[in-house]
Amino acid sequence: MFVTGTGTEVGKTVVAAAIARTLAAEGKRVAVFKPAVTGLDDHPADGPQTGQIGRLEAHRPDHVMLREAAGCSQSDEEIAPYRYGPAMSPHLAALLAGERIDPERLLATASAATDGADALVAEGVGGLLVPLAPAYLVRDLAVALGLPLVIAASPGLGTINHTLLTIEAARGAGLDVAAVVLTPWPAEPTEIERSNRETIAALGEVRIETLPELDLRRPGSWPALHPPPPRRR
Ligand SMILES: Nc1ncnc2c1ncn2[C@@H]1O[C@H](COP(=O)(O)OP(=O)(O)OP(=O)(O)O)[C@@H](O)[C@H]1O
Ligand SMILES: [Mg+2]
Numbered sequence: 001m002f003v004t005g006t007g008t009e010v011g012k013t014v015v016a017a018a019i020a021r022t023l024a025a026e027g028k029r030v031a032v033f034k035p036a037v038t039g040l041d042d043h044p045a046d047g048p049q050t051g052q053i054g055r056l057e058a059h060r061p062d063h064v065m066l067r068e069a070a071g072c073s074q075s076d077e078e079i080a081p082y083r084y085g086p087a088m089s090p091h092l093a094a095l096l097a098g099e100r101i102d103p104e105r106l107l108a109t110a111s112a113a114t115d116g117a118d119a120l121v122a123e124g125v126g127g128l129l130v131p132l133a134p135a136y137l138v139r140d141l142a143v144a145l146g147l148p149l150v151i152a153a154s155p156g157l158g159t160i161n162h163t164l165l166t167i168e169a170a171r172g173a174g175l176d177v178a179a180v181v182l183t184p185w186p187a188e189p190t191e192i193e194r195s196n197r198e199t200i201a202a203l204g205e206v207r208i209e210t211l212p213e214l215d216l217r218r219p220g221s222w223p224a225l226h227p228p229p230p231r232r233r
Pocket of ligand 2: 062
């Protein structure tokens with residue numbers, strides 16, 4: 001799967017981690033991949049400092065959360081070959097670091113990650129039209145990887161437009177949109193949220209799923225999305 005979103009901070013990592021965890025719980029060997037991680041300056045190297053417990057503890061860098069959820073032993077480098085401190089578009093973060101993100105290296109890293117794995121869960125960066133290099137978008141990478149696309153989106157106001165635009169941008173490039181996941185889906189959705197779910201499913205002609213609020217600090221507490229069928233004796 002390639003997990004994208006309607007933008008940044010919409011729940012891509014949470015959705016990708018939940019998928020990875022579900023597959024791992026079914027006994028599959030799961031590899032994870034993220035082309036570039038930015039904003040590492042926001043994560044203290046030695047974990048949260050006193051007084052910062054809470055948000056930071058819950059919000060570990062994406063490649064760390066993905067590795068934990070998949071239960072794999074990939075190194076940072078093997079999950080996310082490009083990692084930068086500033087929180088900005090990866091093409092700019094790379095430029096400021098004096099380098100350029102190389103699409104061939106991304107594909108080679110993703111391909112190496114699948115060696116010996118049953119499944120690959122990749123997370124994009126921002127939304128589909130974010131540049132990884134000046135002329136290479138996240139969407140180009142998704143097309144090159146050829147994985148089914150999952151779109152993380154928020155359940156609330158504004159999501160119909162953002163989600164339908166993302167679906168259109170995906171299908172326009174020939175991507176297979178497997179599902180939209182609304183996250184975090186509240187225990188008691190409002191009429192707007194319920195209507196958003198129906199409207200996106202109808203206008204986007206897409207499968208739509210919801211992900212409840214998870215305790216991000218405790219992946220062990222997450223329910224499997226679809227529990228595996230009982231084993232035959
Ligand atoms: N199902 C959920 N349970 C708990 N928190 C959630 C859930 N979905 C989204 N969130 C909240 O949204 C925030 C952003 O989620 P996440 O880090 O997955 O977004 P993202 O799209 O991966 O962001 P980025 O663009 O930085 O990679 C999380 O820190 C969390 O607070
Ligand atoms: Mg993320």
